Amino acid sequence: MADKNKDLSRRGFIKKSLGLAGLLGVMSLPVPQLMKLRKDSIAGRGLTSKNPANQAQLEGKARAWGMVIDLKKCDGCVNIETPPQCTQACINGHYGPNGQQWIEVFEKELAGGGHYFMPVPCYQCENAPCANVCPVAATYHDEDGVVLVDHNRCIGCRMCMAACPYQRRFFNWGTPKLPAAAALTKYSPLYPVPAVKGTVIKCMFCAHFLHDGKLPYCVKGCPTKALYIGDLNEDIATNGAEVVQFSKFLDENSAYRYKEELGTQPRVWYLPGYGQLAGRTPRDHRPLMPPQWLWGDDDSNRCVGIWPWGEDF
Amino acid sequence: MKAGDIGGYRERLERTVFNPLTQTSVGFYLLVLVLLGVVGWGLYAYIVQLRFGLLATGLRDQVMWGVYILNFVFFLGIAMAGTVISAILRLTHAGWRTPITRMAEIITVAALMIGGLMPVIDMGRPERVWEIFVYGRFQSAIVWDILVITTYLIGSLIYLYLPLIPDFALMRDRLSDGASTIKRKVINLLALGWQNTVEQKHRLEKAIGIMAIAVVPMAVMTHTVASFIFAWMLRPGWDSTIYGIYFVVGALFSGLATVLIVMAITRRVFHLEEYITEKHFRYLSYLLLTSLLLYLYLVVTEFLAIGYKLKLEEKELLNLLFTGQAAPWFWFFIIAGFVIPAFLLVFRVGQTIHRIITAAIFINMAMWVSRLLIIVPTLQVPQISESLGVYTPSWVEWSITAAAFAGFILIFTVASKLIPLVSIWELAEDAETEAHSESTGEVAEAG
Ligand code: SF4
Ligand code: SF4
Numbered sequence A: 001m002a003d004k005n006k007d008l009s010r011r012g013f014i015k016k017s018l019g020l021a022g023l024l025g026v027m028s029l030p031v032p033q034l035m036k037l038r039k040d041s042i043a044g045r046g047l048t049s050k051n052p053a054n055q056a057q058l059e060g061k062a063r064a065w066g067m068v069i070d071l072k073k074c075d076g077c078v079n080i081e082t083p084p085q086c087t088q089a090c091i092n093g094h095y096g097p098n099g100q101q102w103i104e105v106f107e108k109e110l111a112g113g114g115h116y117f118m119p120v121p122c123y124q125c126e127n128a129p130c131a132n133v134c135p136v137a138a139t140y141h142d143e144d145g146v147v148l149v150d151h152n153r154c155i156g157c158r159m160c161m162a163a164c165p166y167q168r169r170f171f172n173w174g175t176p177k178l179p180a181a182a183a184l185t186k187y188s189p190l191y192p193v194p195a196v197k198g199t200v201i202k203c204m205f206c207a208h209f210l211h212d213g214k215l216p217y218c219v220k221g222c223p224t225k226a227l228y229i230g231d232l233n234e235d236i237a238t239n240g241a242e243v244v245q246f247s248k249f250l251d252e253n254s255a256y257r258y259k260e261e262l263g264t265q266p267r268v269w270y271l272p273g274y275g276q277l278a279g280r281t282p283r284d285h286r287p288l289m290p291p292q293w294l295w296g297d298d299d300s301n302r303c304v305g306i307w308p309w310g311e312d313f
Numbered sequence B: 001m002k003a004g005d006i007g008g009y010r011e012r013l014e015r016t017v018f019n020p021l022t023q024t025s026v027g028f029y030l031l032v033l034v035l036l037g038v039v040g041w042g043l044y045a046y047i048v049q050l051r052f053g054l055l056a057t058g059l060r061d062q063v064m065w066g067v068y069i070l071n072f073v074f075f076l077g078i079a080m081a082g083t084v085i086s087a088i089l090r091l092t093h094a095g096w097r098t099p100i101t102r103m104a105e106i107i108t109v110a111a112l113m114i115g116g117l118m119p120v121i122d123m124g125r126p127e128r129v130w131e132i133f134v135y136g137r138f139q140s141a142i143v144w145d146i147l148v149i150t151t152y153l154i155g156s157l158i159y160l161y162l163p164l165i166p167d168f169a170l171m172r173d174r175l176s177d178g179a180s181t182i183k184r185k186v187i188n189l190l191a192l193g194w195q196n197t198v199e200q201k202h203r204l205e206k207a208i209g210i211m212a213i214a215v216v217p218m219a220v221m222t223h224t225v226a227s228f229i230f231a232w233m234l235r236p237g238w239d240s241t242i243y244g245i246y247f248v249v250g251a252l253f254s255g256l257a258t259v260l261i262v263m264a265i266t267r268r269v270f271h272l273e274e275y276i277t278e279k280h281f282r283y284l285s286y287l288l289l290t291s292l293l294l295y296l297y298l299v300v301t302e303f304l305a306i307g308y309k310l311k312l313e314e315k316e317l318l319n320l321l322f323t324g325q326a327a328p329w330f331w332f333f334i335i336a337g338f339v340i341p342a343f344l345l346v347f348r349v350g351q352t353i354h355r356i357i358t359a360a361i362f363i364n365m366a367m368w369v370s371r372l373l374i375i376v377p378t379l380q381v382p383q384i385s386e387s388l389g390v391y392t393p394s395w396v397e398w399s400i401t402a403a404a405f406a407g408f409i410l411i412f413t414v415a416s417k418l419i420p421l422v423s424i425w426e427l428a429e430d431a432e433t434e435a436h437s438e439s440t441g442e443v444a445e446a447g
């Protein structure tokens, strides 16, 4: 040891003392700040594909993100004559490839012949069939219960798509045509931009926002505030305008889950309704408007022609 | 057969069976050329698919599996051939199986190779296939599949090789002149120093016996696990406990039909009429009829169970199959898979072999369609939207399918040039025991 100290060169010394000072400086920061620093440095959570689902410790404790969709408030955005704004906000925010609606609004029948609108994101099932069948754990639950896809690992076998009973998974059949800005984004399973050819993609609850206390694009985008996002552990949910107690909110509004009998245990609940709070009647026959993509084109999903040298590619 | 005929019989047998190994006709080269052409075209199609992604197929988000997975299941089914013929018949001591075992085993190996390739072709990211071995999860049916298919393939290769050892020794002794040194060395190596001693024979019989038992569970597992890919999904039609046995019996059915077709062709091409006789076709046709009835039984119970309850999505599936878009395919499956073959196999009109082969061809076409019916209509049924999924295979998919079939034939054709298609030593042995029992019978009579 003594010999080594003697050999300490000037440059080496400066280097070491600087390092020490830096270390001390960092250590002197209060712990929460340190956590934040660390979080910021891992800009997108879930970056490490080697060791997924290790990120939630950053917060100290796991969350259990859940969503409530109040169908009483959802009018499919027909009143404002726009495409469903949740879908549109999600597409815009994620540079969603043309044709993919990670949250899609479906027209469903009511018992008496009228119909209602049902927005469907990925349900982040607790007993997720998609995560069960994945051969390489490219689809997995993170610590907060969000079902993520690691696009650097997915082999594109599409087992998960066959397994999902809600058609909530999309495949990037070709190279997605995206705007230039998408290429500059740093990819993470929590923010899968840009989309990767030959892999499966879907809604991931915008979980990168949730930890920062921000709302998902769709929740923020909904003009009637029909979408609530919250934490089952803390028993709290919000739609951006009001804050409710998660469990009480479910109980008092007769919440149900779609295809509950399958046992997938979705983390998304519906409150029955037909958009009455947004001034819609069950017999309102105005249809949904399709969402818009400013990138890609109709060709993105076009089938191939008869010959490879034709125009069809 | 008289004991004195044995020598002549054996000589003739060797001459006939070795003939394709030593003499190659122009037709053979032509066939190989055509097959290579089709495989090459399929390769080109695959390169197109690699370049553009699976966008080059007719698959889309709703119907995300198509003819690739269909071919996968179909070729696995054909692979049942070897096991049923060589293992099950060996275990039941059905002596007549001897001349067809090797062919059946080659079919198994070829079909497993082609079938196993199909899911890789279906992958969106084939370059990541290694991940299955590194990150594989046992909860996924795909990992099981890879495990059992590799096991089955290795088991079948061993099972194909073991009875070949004495034949390789024969090749070493008979065909060495004129052959190149490399070929001689390889054959020498493969013969493993076989000298036909009692000790060696005893050991070989034992090893073959063990493998015959071992490949049966391997085959059953292969088809069962292939069915899990579907049965473990919450989809109408797939969500069923019958699927394991359904796939096993289906495989039996199409495997037998394939053996029959291959038998008829090789018999004609390689002049094996003396060894593969009408008897073989007849016996196999009984097995075929049995498996037809078993399969029909499963199909009927399956649809009865679904149709009786008429769960919402399953009702939609039945509509699709019975009267909807898939109806032409479905009724083709019923008629070509059950009605026509049953008629041909039960009522013996016309020439036996032609009759049986016609049935076998119909059955194989129907079984391909049956795999289509298992996969596509189920995926067409909407799970949450209201619209039926659409799927029309693209030229890329058809080209690769054609290449798969060509590749299968190619493997068989090349194998027919490298190894004797009929097990010479076993046939000769059979003839000897037959002659022996006859002569001892005579002695007994005389005494
Ligand atoms: S909705 Fe589908 S994709 Fe989402 S977690 Fe459930 S099974 Fe998986
Ligand atoms: S497509 Fe990707 S995410 Fe889905 S099961 Fe296959 S590897 Fe897993």
Ligand code: SF4
Residues within 6 Å of the ligand: A089, A090, A091, A093, A102, A103, A121, A122, A202, A203, A204, A205, A206, A216, A217, A218, A219
């Ligand atoms: S939570 Fe995020 S990813 Fe999911 S639908 Fe809403 S905006 Fe899209």
